[in-house]
Amino acid sequence: MFFIRLLVPRIKYYSLFRLKSTEINLIDELNRIKTKDLMKIFNEEQIENFHQLKRTLGGKFHSLEQFKNESKLQIDFNKFFDYLLLLKNRNDNQQHRIHIEPRLTSNIVADIESVCSLDYTSSHINWSIVKTTNDKNKFQVKQWNTIKVDLDKKYHFIKTFDQLSNGLSTIPLKDANVLLVEEATYRYSNIKLATYISQLQQIRAIFNTLLHCRTLSKRPIYHISGRDIALHFGLFIGNEQSSAEFFLTNLIFNNTENNQMILLDIDHQLKINFHRTTKGQREPMAQCLLRALAFLQCIAVIEHKSIICPGYSAVLHVHTAAVEVQLKKLITLIDRKTGERTQEHPRFIKQDQ
Structure with a gap:
């Protein structure tokens, strides 16, 4: 009788995936x-x-x-x-780390399958809901849109609070496991922008407060570094940051298998909506989606350190032969003690299960 033994090593995956050619x-x-x-x-x-x-x-x-x-x-x-x-x-040999707060751990990411990235810019609330798939490089864009919030030109806290609250109430925040916002950093050398930036800071502070008070959604909220995302996707040309809109448009509309570190499953109507959005709004929408993608890529990196899922590499020992294989699908989870099936088609299993 042949004895088959499957050894699953702890393999470290980098968020910048290697290409064959x-x-x-x-x-x-x-x-x-x-x-x-x-x-x-x-x-x-x-x-x-x-x-x-x-x-x-x-x-x-x-x-x-x-x-x-x-x-x-x-x-x-x-x-x-x-x-x-x-x-x-x-x-x-150097993994660029994307700064995320609170810190992600293997126990936390096991329950995260989707994220809703949100932001407020130029009188608009932008959001995107993205979900993981069985392929660690592929992500499904469930929603991606922007809504206009008509704030009064003269800043007023109560009115701004109510208007942002009404705008957020139209967004299906509960469709995602967690919420994601960018770390608020403002470093503008032009003093003439000080008044606008101060007001924008106040509006974003109210926006984040609404999310954190959990009156609209009881989802955990994470903060992610916008600069780290730009570095992650190679958006810097020298010391200047290039367009996220151009990068994402190229990824969505010119998707080729030979030039990808991520694959997007995105509905054609969402592509059309993005293309028809006013030019000034496409850049914030693109940044919003890239935040969600970068976050889920970090999830994939942590998951592959601690769990077994489709796409995982392992060594299959059959008698005296050893062959490297890649898991395509998890069929069932079997209890070691009783031999009974406890779960059909699990998304992942922990290494100690």
Whole structure:
């Protein structure tokens, strides 16, 4: 009789998922290379030309050939690409952490399957509800919208509180396990904006207070760093942050299997609604959705450290042979002591179950 033993090692997953093709790895590294790394191989003029070319192409290179053909840099490209590989190996060993408060633990994330990301900008409340799937790289966008809140131009606490409360009451907050907002940080050098920023801070403070008092929803609330999200998705060009709208539009409408670290299952009507939204509102909506995606990616990283789920890698021992396999589906959960089936098609199981 053959004895089959399944060993499930504790495998560490990074939130920046590795791609198989070497060329795609280089493109990925080319798009997220930092100025301090460019300074080690380029002079100031070459660095400026590099950033200018990237801006001209919409903030992203799509192929190495495009970079070589469009670039005016007088460099040894083979040497530069070797340097990118060295950077990639270094970055693969460094996990960029996204700051989230309160701290996520394996016990907490086990119960999180969906998140509602919310924000208030320019007289609008933006929200997106995103859900996890059996594929750790794929996420289902359930809702994604914006509503206008007609606040009085002259700030008044009670009226603002009531108007924001009425606006939030129309959003199905209970459809998500947790709520997500961005950490409130304002650092503007232009003193002329001080009055507006002060008022916006006050409105956002009321907005967050409404969420935290749990009168509308008894869901836990998490705060996430907007800068960390921009770094996570490679939205910085030098020291400047590029458009989240452009990044997300490219992800949604130009989704190709060779250029993805995330897959989106999104209804066609939601795409149309986003496309028809006024230009000034698309950027906040895009940032709202990226917050939800980054949060769920962090959930996936923590989950894969402590639980077994579809997509998990394991080593299957059959007699004297050992084969690396990937779990596609969990059929049933069986009690070790009684041998009885306790749960059909579980989403995950803990490693000690």
